[in-house]
Amino acid sequence: MGERMTGDTTRSDIEPTVEVNLDVHVAHSxxxxxxYLGGTTNFAPDREAAAHALAVFPWAxxxxxxxxxxxxxxxxxxxEAGIRQFxxxxxxxxxxxxLHEIAQRIAPQSRVVYADNDPIVLTHAQHLLHSAPEGRTAYVHADVREPESVLSAAxxxxxxxxxxxxxxxxxxxxVPDTAATGAHRLVEAFKAELPPGSALVVSHATQDFAPEDIARVEQVYANAGTPVQARTREEFARLFSGWELLDPGVAATPRWRPDETSAAEPVADAEAACYGAVALRR
Ligand SMILES: C[S@@+](CC[C@H](N)C(=O)[O-])C[C@H]1O[C@@H](n2cnc3c(N)ncnc32)[C@H](O)[C@@H]1O
Structure with a gap:
């Protein structure tokens, strides 16, 4: 954990240095x-579990x-608001x-650190490292439940x-609510380290729009060995406490500042089943 790869426009310094165990016999989130996104980086157990999820929630x-x-x-x-570090x-x-492609289209000097704990992401991380020459990107193999490890690499x-x-x-x-690693406690640990002007962006599954469907999805993921905990609007909003929510506040993901591409493929709240919001530390 905490292994770091950095990249600019070269590939020479981005070889993975952690032992990779893909464990292709069990489904991974x-x-x-x-x-779901139509990618090809998935194996039979992943497709089988995804098919179960699609059977109970066809809008996945x-x-x-x-x-x-x-x-x-x-x-x-x-x-666009001037943030240059992600x-x-x-x-x-x-x-x-x-993410770095989006940010660097607007500001090529943007710096982006990515982190994930799934070895499959590590093996494909070179795609995250082709930064614009003016900026930098890095990938950290680390667990969100260990904020210090992510932060020290970042x-x-x-x-x-x-x-x-x-x-x-x-x-x-x-990240289910347990005494040791509750999501709210984790987020507070990260927020405490970010200076004024920083932003918190979160999207999160919710049961609010389709409670029975989402209970079934939680069961599918639990059966696949990956517990999922959807959260209510109030639980979601609490992640941002003390920070100032940007317009439109907490919204179903398709309703957070929709643009022309959203209009081309409208998604109902119950199909998105996720909240999204952005807040600033003043
Ligand atoms: C559903 S994908 C979301 C990917 C991307 N953030 C997006 O919104 O398009 C969830 C990602 O979280 C990662 N993940 C789950 N638990 C994690 C943990 N404890 N630490 C770090 N990454 C984790 C998974 O490996 C997976 O890549």
């Missing part, structure tokens, strides 16, 4: 998500796309455009005296 693909589109729009909004935890299998590339956008998209529902 990153590979199931890749399957549009939910994944809506979540991804929320990441695009929120990153763009923050880059820490993206629970990055997922690279799917272009990745400090090597990011300046923690200047604003940083922390994104936790579609990851915290994989």
């Amino acid at each position: 990153a590979r199931m998500y890749d399957f 693909r549009s939910a994944a796309r809506a979540n991804r589109a929320f990441m695009h729009r929120s990153t763009r909004a923050l880059a 820490l993206d935890i629970g990055t997922g299998i690279p799917t272009s455009p990745n 400090r090597e590339l990011l300046d923690f005296s200047r604003p940083i956008a922390l994104s936790l998209n579609a990851i915290l529902h994989f």
